[in-house]
Amino acid sequence: MQEQERPPLFCRKQGRHSLRIEIFQRKDEVFLLVGNDLIYVVSVDTDERYRGYMDVLEEYPDMEIIAVQTAAWQKDEAYLIVQNWIRNKEFDAVLSENDNMALGAVEAVYEANKEDDIRVYGVDGDMYMLYSVRNGRANGTVYHDAIRQADILYEYILDIMNGIQPPEKEYRIPFTEVTIDNVDQYIEVMEKYG
Numbered sequence: 001m002q003e004q005e006r007p008p009l010f011c012r013k014q015g016r017h018s019l020r021i022e023i024f025q026r027k028d029e030v031f032l033l034v035g036n037d038l039i040y041v042v043s044v045d046t047d048e049r050y051r052g053y054m055d056v057l058e059e060y061p062d063m064e065i066i067a068v069q070t071a072a073w074q075k076d077e078a079y080l081i082v083q084n085w086i087r088n089k090e091f092d093a094v095l096s097e098n099d100n101m102a103l104g105a106v107e108a109v110y111e112a113n114k115e116d117d118i119r120v121y122g123v124d125g126d127m128y129m130l131y132s133v134r135n136g137r138a139n140g141t142v143y144h145d146a147i148r149q150a151d152i153l154y155e156y157i158l159d160i161m162n163g164i165q166p167p168e169k170e171y172r173i174p175f176t177e178v179t180i181d182n183v184d185q186y187i188e189v190m191e192k193y194g
Contacts, residue, residue, distance in 0.1 A: 071101045081104075125176075
């Protein structure tokens with residue numbers, strides 16, 4: 001039997017994010033944790049991350065987003081929300097717009113003994129999330145390469161200080177998927193550079 005093609009977790013086709021974690025079945029039911037209430041506060045990060053999820057999920061009409069709820073970027077808030085979701089609905093995955101909220105989801109999933117049934121994914125590649133992926137508690141994240149961003153900014157500032165006008169352009173630093181298969185290399189980078 002040929003393996004069914006699976007959609008990526010997160011991919012902003014024209015935007016900043018480019019995660020391609022091929023983990024879903026076509027009929028997965030998914031909860032989405034967002035940082036800000038999309039009705040009242042739309043930050044660039046929230047908007048880009050939300051549109052990234054939506055762009056990919058549109059390609060898979062059998063995959064259902066059961067709910068989109070804000071946890072205000074907070075771990076404790078995400079924990080309470082996911083705890084409530086677990087009590088009221090069966091679902092396959094939690095997608096979180098940052099690792100902090102994803103870690104709250106991980107705690108709720110483990111407390112309910114649902115770690116074999118519910119996958120949790122975040123964005124940012126924070127150290128605690130990387131450890132959670134390594135330990136098998138979380139399923140993946142997106143590494144936000146702040147080190148490369150700092151390098152580019154440093155070069156830009158040096159040019160200005162040396163009287164060189166840097167080109168006016170947008171720098172796009174790729175986001176990278178992190179799973180159990182490659183998490184150790186990102187932990188090593190974070191331990192080295194913090």
